[in-house]
Amino acid sequence: MKPSYSPAEMMTVVAARELSDGEVVFVGIGLPNLACNLARETHAPELVLIYESGAVGAVPERLPVSIGDPALVTGSLMVCSMADVFQCFLQNGRIQVGLLGAAQIDRYGNINTTVVGEYIAPSVRLPGSGGAAEIAIHAGRIVVIARLDRRVFRERVDFVTSPGRRAQRHGGSIGSTRVITDKAVLESDPESGELVLAALYPGVDAAEVAAGVGWELHSLGRLAEVSSPTDQELQLLREVLDPKRLYLKR
Amino acid sequence: MKPSYSPAEMMTVVAARELSDGEVVFVGIGLPNLACNLARETHAPELVLIYESGAVGAVPERLPVSIGDPALVTGSLMVCSMADVFQCFLQNGRIQVGLLGAAQIDRYGNINTTVVGEYIAPSVRLPGSGGAAEIAIHAGRIVVIARLDRRVFRERVDFVTSPGRRAQRHGGSIGSTRVITDKAVLESDPESGELVLAALYPGVDAAEVAAGVGWELHSLGRLAEVSSPTDQELQLLREVLDPKRLYLKR
């Protein structure tokens, strides 16, 4: 039976549930932004959204098309310079969660958003790091949103833009990485840093997930099961948060 | 004949004349502040006053008692953080003139505002550097205001708070130092950095100046003569700029 929701909707809902109320989240544009707004409308009304553009505690009245949208400024708690964003908030360790996308991601959670192919003379030139490298290094934990696909989930990425198995930082802890895909959730093993299968979506089996991953995928001893989007979640996404299907159509 | 103006008035007038219209001046409190305001009211209406407190282009409506006076903020062109004052303005080389006081000053223009005696267990503890060390290092040129006295003008100072003979800086030039005393103006020799007699006030001879200096005072081949305060300068000081004699009484 085909589910009554799209993969993009499911990914957004699962990502939203990753966020706890009161957390400080460094937000990218697109599905991560939708996920944050969904979390704010449901279980995490006190979620604090920070954008690399300098808007802190944003409450966008419309779905922002870019992370520098004017709607992120109007009614926010604070607007600061980008030097403050990166030094006083991010490097300072004030960001609990960083949301990232990935064109390629490897076994150890290294992310590539720079090039497909060689750095010199690439076959596809991607946008590059933006703030992703430092988010990966400094956020307390990382949530990645990416569809399962062997061209994406690879043994090795062509270029490490944002590091995965992260070095022990000043806080003393190694932040986890969770990868929200369209079929399952992967999670970094605290010992090895390797991404392993952590939870399956309804109607998906482990083999189907492994087929979309370019390395031998291990899994947690006991897999969690993820429940489908609720009617409320879907209604919020479709009618309130992205009525024009700007991001959910994809 | 006793002049019709006080030594403090003369020093303030001479210091004011040191400033050119349009220059950017880092201002301390007291006589330096009075001198800047006198310059603004006479030949240098476009003088830009910067205070280490962060007020840029201040136009104080009353004589400020401290360099953080609220009157320096109201109506100023810009208020910035102290990090910006020291990094973006001063270290950046945007300040053309720094005005400093001195408890002791030596042959090479080194200034002490830290201690009289040993640093550990001093006989008199002075306030310390404040911003003076970095002003001395980074301002294009330095104007010091100090009364002649062998306890002040010494072969060696007890502690170098603000360096005199200044190293060649990024701009490539060695900034000059001019010392405005109550009897004469001393100036740093561009070669040796030594303070030499540059100009005499009316009715003062070189021997009188040398008597107030603790080293063998050389002088420029041709001494300039400084004219007395004009009636307009005196009137501005007495009636407009410091009517309560807050600084001029001293």
Added chain:
Amino acid sequence: MREAIAAHVRDGDTVVIEGFTHLICFAAGHEIIRQGRRDLTLCRLTPDLIYDQMIAVGCARKLVFSWAGNPGAGSLHAFRRAVEGKGPPLQLEEYSHFGMVARLSAGASRLPFWTMRNYSGTDLPAVNPAIRTVTCPYTGEILATVPALNPDVTVVHAQRSDAQGNAQIWGLLGVQKEAAFASERVIVVVEELVDQSVIRSDPNRTVIPGMIVDAVVVEPWGAHPSYAQGYYDRDNEFYIAWEGVSRDSAALSRYLEEFVYGVEDRRAYVVRCGGLERLRAAERVCAGVNYGF
């Protein structure tokens, strides 16, 4: 604008037109294209559409950047053609956003470098030898460094300034202050020229002091299709449509002929665009604060 660009932007210069999504001065970029500048080193965190246009016409020898995309809409295709070997070549010097911010912070402070805790585990230092390290003189820790960026000229678009260039910005501040202080020459472009008394009534809003400004240009709508908070909204439709325009180099040439080469100045551009009034900002005026004592 014509005089300001002619006087302050020279062939071979290192040029920064900053503004993070907000207040990107397209008017200055278009004038640089019209004046045919060559061999520029273009620096910006996000090259955005304006640098894509400047790359397309061959103004740029080199791009220094940290994120090269069309935010929320797609790619910068002139940039991609150059890098993917399908267009005129372009040297790249690539950082992350924090790296670019740090380079300008060092430049603004006239320090030769800036220190960060960054880049460990990434491949960026492998392709950019300017990313180096320094050892902390207290802890022995090894930290990342980037070199100062001191442009020849920086263009800052602001909501308002006085005739001397004391410029006020609200909303997103980006790295404009750092870029301006780092630069040898500064051009301030404003939506509105105001009396100095307006600036002096609220000095905490001043981001760029006139003393570091070399030219002031009054250019309403000068940031379109970027935006000016409180003046006009971002033209998101333009950004989305750009994906199609820039993907086809013939379509891109036609666009440039019509909207850049085919107009004399920003005023003519606004007329040619037509209907920009639809982007005019709604009123959300905050209360003032008391500067009295």
Added chain:
Amino acid sequence: MREAIAAHVRDGDTVVIEGFTHLICFAAGHEIIRQGRRDLTLCRLTPDLIYDQMIAVGCARKLVFSWAGNPGAGSLHAFRRAVEGKGPPLQLEEYSHFGMVARLSAGASRLPFWTMRNYSGTDLPAVNPAIRTVTCPYTGEILATVPALNPDVTVVHAQRSDAQGNAQIWGLLGVQKEAAFASERVIVVVEELVDQSVIRSDPNRTVIPGMIVDAVVVEPWGAHPSYAQGYYDRDNEFYIAWEGVSRDSAALSRYLEEFVYGVEDRRAYVVRCGGLERLRAAERVCAGVNYGF
């Protein structure tokens, strides 16, 4: 204030009460004195009268500073007695203003040190071994460094905040932002508690975000004899009179008995001072700006 100090300021802590002339939180200092804290490392650019009082009663083991005087009026005599060997001993760690600003900037960025072009030719490094050098990895130039300052607790006085401590400051900004971000715990003290909608109406004025704030205290006149732009003027007469009070340790003790130990809280202090209304600020309200899009 009583609860905030009891909860967040502990014996032996490194304490920062910042504010450059403007917004110095005397109310917090007095409460620390009343609660009898000991062995504090007090850090401030300008110790000002409040640290002089805290030194006089023996709260401080160590002072970290850059300018110790009574601005425009004279000396800090309790400080001088300690340093000149006529009072209880006090350790000193001394910088220039730029050095202190740099220490807090490093702390706010969670870097172990900060780099400056400074101190060459001065005797400060000779008496403070924490001032060191680093070699630029690009130019080979030797530059000065200072170590990060990360206080246990910082007190910031602000004109207004919401209940979560999102605090807005205008007028002189000093190093309050840096001190707050550098600190393990932050106490925000405000002249006025406002609805969050007031903060959100003008987000560019927010200096301290609530997420880094541990306690919010509403304390009108809490900065007296310092000042709050737009609320009340600096009590310059008090500063001038302090020269006489602090010069005589008996007079200083009498002052402390009457205005610190002898009052329960800031409200009682204001009553005892009497006539503070004479310092009430005049109206110089600026116009608002448009945050619409």
